[in-house]
Amino acid sequence: MYYAELEKRADQGVTPYNLRNCAYMEDFYKQKIVWARLMRIAKSDDTSFPRFSIVPDGYFTVDSLCFIVGEHLEYLLHLLNSKVAAYYFFNNIAILDNGGMQMRQQYIENFPIPEIDQTFLTEVLSDEKIYSAYNFDESEIQFIEKFLRDKFDEIGSK
Numbered sequence: 607m608y609y610a611e612l613e614k615r616a617d618q619g620v621t622p623y624n625l626r627n628c629a630y631m632e633d634f635y636k637q638k639i640v641w642a643r644l645m646r647i648a649k650s651d652d653t654s655f656p657r658f659s660i661v662p663d664g665y666f667t668v669d670s671l672c673f674i675v676g677e678h679l680e681y682l683l684h685l686l687n688s689k690v691a692a693y694y695f696f697n698n699i700a701i702l703d704n705g706g707m708q709m710r711q712q713y714i715e716n717f718p719i720p721e722i723d724q725t726f727l728t729e730v731l732s733d734e735k736i737y738s739a740y741n742f743d744e745s746e747i748q749f750i751e752k753f754l755r756d757k758f759d760e761i762g763s764k
Contacts, residue, residue, distance in 0.1 A: 633673075636663060637661065639686065643708065644670075644706055647701075656691050658686040685736060695709070737750075
């Protein structure tokens with residue numbers, strides 16, 4: 607019925623109905639940042655969230671993990687594991703029960719990344735440096751820190 611339209615598509619596999627263009631296949635072999643689709647926050651350890659990791663070249667992930675490839679992954683890893691990211695995720699992702707969060711790709715893709723200079727790309731970034739990259743003043747930093755303490759206390763008490 608739709609064969610003529612499907613036949614024109616560039617993402618076909620063996621047949622036009624097999625729409626499996628693997629143009630991104632090489633990404634599976636690259637270094638990547640990975641995260642679990644369902645990220646649980648440990649009640650006893652507020653440093654357990656967020657949890658993003660780097661996987662070296664040549665390693666594959668299971669289907670319950672999502673991944674990002676690209677440039678400056680170490681820098682991005684620091685941002686995604688920061689207090690700023692935790693604040694962002696708490697405000698944009700619903701907590702499913704007493705500490706689980708569904709970390710869908712669209713939440714990660716929409717995470718705001720600050721404009722930076724080249725020196726940031728070569729440093730290990732502390733939360734203080736990350737706050738400064740976002741140009742947060744002391745009252746904004748205190749607000750985020752208090753928000754996170756309260757949120758982790760709330761999760762820990764459940």
